[in-house]
Amino acid sequence: MLDRATGALRRLGRQCIGAIWRLGYASRFFAAVLMRSGTSFRRFRLVIKEIYFAGVLSLIIIIVSGLFVGMVLGLQGYETLQRYGSAEAVGTLVALSLTRELGPVVAALLFASRAGSAMTAEIGLMKATEQISAMEMMAVDPIARVVGPRFWGGLISMPLLAAMFSAVGVFGGYLIAVVLIGVDAGAFWSQMQASVDLRNDIVNGVIKSVVFGVTVTAIALFEGYDAPPTAEGVSRATTRTVVTSSLAILGLDFVLTAFMFRGA
Amino acid sequence: MENLVEIKDVSFAYEVRPVLKGINLTVPRGKVVSIMGLSGCGKTTLLRLIGGSLKPTRGEVRVAGQATHELDREGLYALRRKMGMLFQFGALFTDMSAFDNVAFQMREHTDLPESMIRDLVLMKLDAVGLRGAQHMMPSELSGGMARRVALARAVALDPMLIMYDEPFAGLDPISLSVIGDLIRHLNDALGATSIVVTHDVQESLKIVDYVYFMSEGVVVTHGTPDDIRKSDAPFVHQFVWGEMDGPVPFHYPGTGLARALGVPHA
Amino acid sequence: MDRSILDLWVGVFVAAGIAALLILALKVGNASETFNVGDTYRVTADFDNIGGLKPRAPVKSAGVVVGRVDQIQFDNERFRARVTMNIDKRYQFPQDSSVSILTSGLLGEQYVGVEAGGDSQNVKDGGAFKLTQSAVVLEKLIGQFLYSKAAEGGDAKK
Numbered sequence: 232m233l234d235r236a237t238g239a240l241r242r243l244g245r246q247c248i249g250a251i252w253r254l255g256y257a258s259r260f261f262a263a264v265l266m267r268s269g270t271s272f273r274r275f276r277l278v279i280k281e282i283y284f285a286g287v288l289s290l291i292i293i294i295v296s297g298l299f300v301g302m303v304l305g306l307q308g309y310e311t312l313q314r315y316g317s318a319e320a321v322g323t324l325v326a327l328s329l330t331r332e333l334g335p336v337v338a339a340l341l342f343a344s345r346a347g348s349a350m351t352a353e354i355g356l357m358k359a360t361e362q363i364s365a366m367e368m369m370a371v372d373p374i375a376r377v378v379g380p381r382f383w384g385g386l387i388s389m390p391l392l393a394a395m396f397s398a399v400g401v402f403g404g405y406l407i408a409v410v411l412i413g414v415d416a417g418a419f420w421s422q423m424q425a426s427v428d429l430r431n432d433i434v435n436g437v438i439k440s441v442v443f444g445v446t447v448t449a450i451a452l453f454e455g456y457d458a459p460p461t462a463e464g465v466s467r468a469t470t471r472t473v474v475t476s477s478l479a480i481l482g483l484d485f486v487l488t489a490f491m492f493r494g495a
Numbered sequence: 496m497e498n499l500v501e502i503k504d505v506s507f508a509y510e511v512r513p514v515l516k517g518i519n520l521t522v523p524r525g526k527v528v529s530i531m532g533l534s535g536c537g538k539t540t541l542l543r544l545i546g547g548s549l550k551p552t553r554g555e556v557r558v559a560g561q562a563t564h565e566l567d568r569e570g571l572y573a574l575r576r577k578m579g580m581l582f583q584f585g586a587l588f589t590d591m592s593a594f595d596n597v598a599f600q601m602r603e604h605t606d607l608p609e610s611m612i613r614d615l616v617l618m619k620l621d622a623v624g625l626r627g628a629q630h631m632m633p634s635e636l637s638g639g640m641a642r643r644v645a646l647a648r649a650v651a652l653d654p655m656l657i658m659y660d661e662p663f664a665g666l667d668p669i670s671l672s673v674i675g676d677l678i679r680h681l682n683d684a685l686g687a688t689s690i691v692v693t694h695d696v697q698e699s700l701k702i703v704d705y706v707y708f709m710s711e712g713v714v715v716t717h718g719t720p721d722d723i724r725k726s727d728a729p730f731v732h733q734f735v736w737g738e739m740d741g742p743v744p745f746h747y748p749g750t751g752l753a754r755a756l757g758v759p760h761a
Numbered sequence: 762m763d764r765s766i767l768d769l770w771v772g773v774f775v776a777a778g779i780a781a782l783l784i785l786a787l788k789v790g791n792a793s794e795t796f797n798v799g800d801t802y803r804v805t806a807d808f809d810n811i812g813g814l815k816p817r818a819p820v821k822s823a824g825v826v827v828g829r830v831d832q833i834q835f836d837n838e839r840f841r842a843r844v845t846m847n848i849d850k851r852y853q854f855p856q857d858s859s860v861s862i863l864t865s866g867l868l869g870e871q872y873v874g875v876e877a878g879g880d881s882q883n884v885k886d887g888g889a890f891k892l893t894q895s896a897v898v899l900e901k902l903i904g905q906f907l908y909s910k911a912a913e914g915g916d917a918k919k
Binding site for chain 1: 767768770771773774775777778779780781782784785786788817
Binding site for chain 1: 546571587603
């Protein structure tokens with residue numbers, strides 16, 4: 232009886248220590264990626280290639296999702312606002328929701344699922360087929376050559392994708408509210424412009440998307456690099472990337488929002 | 496220097512599991528040496544120790560006079576530029592063509608102009624007979640062809656030491672003898688030294704100068720191919736002639752069959 | 762992947778992203794109204810009650826935004842609220858202008874309204890508006906209403 236209790240406690244302790252050890256390992260990995268980024272900048276070609284794979288290939292899902300989210304916001308917003316006679320504030324609602332929260336967060340979640348999991352799988356498979364070892368044996372640092380460019384490619388792509396998500400979303404809201412439902416176009420834009428502050432809302436949104444970009448890319452690359460070199464290992468690492476990134480995004484969103492929009 | 500690689504009393508353990516227990520072996524310059532043994536006896540670990548990916552827990556590994564565990568990252572990378580390795584199943588970079596794979600090291604480590612790189616790559620590919628396949632992607636290559644491209648890549652910078660990890664694994668008879676042939680010829684043509692880790696006895700005995708036999712982390716026997724063929728040490732005999740039972744038992748240890756089936760007093 | 766096509770797509774992507782950021786900044790936000798510190802001068806005003814006024818609330822005159830509220834502090838000696846505002850240098854107000862705290866719409870957010878006076882001298886950087894009108898506090902209004910109603914009723918009885 233006592234044995235089982237201590238056994239369970241010991242397992243808990245082991246898991247905690249394991250988690251902390253892993254976090255430390257991940258931090259050292261991240262530090263190594265940053266320090267060896269010289270290659271990524273000297274051979275910017277590699278970064279451009281990764282911007283294509285992470286950013287350009289995510290364009291479709293970002294734009295389509297942005298459009299739909301904007302349209303839903305417009306629809307739902309109108310439904311509720313017109314009950315209080317404030318239907319013309321729908322522009323404000325759509326714009327603020329997107330630039331402050333939905334743009335950075337949803338774009339980051341989609342990015343994690345599409346580009347993040349792709350990065351994890353790619354690096355995991357490279358490790359499983361010994362391509363990483365081969366590179367090391369050829370005296371080429373895989374962290375500088377393979378991981379670095381992907382990190383900077385993802386970091387550059389993320390804020391751009393979030394901005395496009397928000398812009399397309401606002402357009403989607405405009406489509407529904409003004410074109411379809413008939414809210415006054417002038418009121419829509421002017422109320423929006425009066426309420427959306429450049430420094431507070433838009434810049435904060437961009438800061439959020441940069442933070443999310445770093446987080447998602449770092450998690451995706453680490454999980455791929457750390458994956459056990461088997462098919463099962465890689466598939467589990469890919470799942471872990473999406474889950475961990477999503478939780479991290481939502482958690483960081485709360486922390487950042489609390490900092491930025493305190494008392495506003 | 497007579498021996499390119501010297502392994503003196505090297506022991507290695509993964510965490511707590513000991514893999515190598517006091518290995519001594521030397522690889523003379525210009526020779527092709529084979530390291531044979533069962534799966535899991537520590538052959539690949541030995542290659543990793545020579546390449547510097549692992550550090551021995553005891554003893555020392557010397558390549559061209561330098562002890563690998565004393566080298567820092569810079570030194571290790573400098574040493575590796577003079578080594579070439581052929582991984583099991585090739586390990587070609589899947590996002591690049593055969594040409595780009597072979598050109599990889601030249602582009603990363605040298606400042607040669609593209610025209611010169613092109614000539615060098617084509618020569619290397621020609622040496623392995625795959626110049627016509629230069630634009631194919633690894634996914635389009637057969638196993639044997641991929642192995643040959645990887646071989647061309649391994650010798651791209653004319654290394655002084657070439658290591659082969661199971662180069663014969665999973666190949667058809669034609670490809671088998673092609674690879675064996677290439678290993679020998681490239682070694683002699685480049686004036687290099689080669690280490691071949693394998694458990695394909697017949698192919699390797701045809702091409703190597705010296706053989707080391709490993710079992711359970713130690714060297715049990717070594718000698719020239721002739722010595723090995725004539726050896727009557729039980730393990731070597733069983734290995735070379737592929738006998739079913741001997742020092743390596745057929746049955747995994749456990750209770751006897753009669754007992755397991757419940758036959759009383761058997 | 763042909764290099765030139767890849768470069769083209771990446772270029773398009775980055776250009777689109779920057780365009781989206783610019784659209785957000787200019788058309789969606791109020792970038793044109795963001796004041797630089799160098800373009801404004803500081804003026805203070807003391808109020809009995811600032812109501813729901815918050816920092817960064819607009820300062821308007823004749824309905825046009827001329828500045829922003831910078832700080833709101835409590836003056837412990839005079840027991841009044843001291844509001845510090847940054848007003849655009851382009852707009853000068855006479856020293857006897859009155860400032861009041863108004864509400865945009867019925868239940869909207871509060872802002873500072875400036876009504877120009879007639880003095881020949883303008884308020885300078887670091888100066889203060891002397892004439893102030895505090896915010897209308899809803900509870901006091903209701904209390905006044907009820908009180909006056911009760912007084913009426915009492916009068917009628919007499």
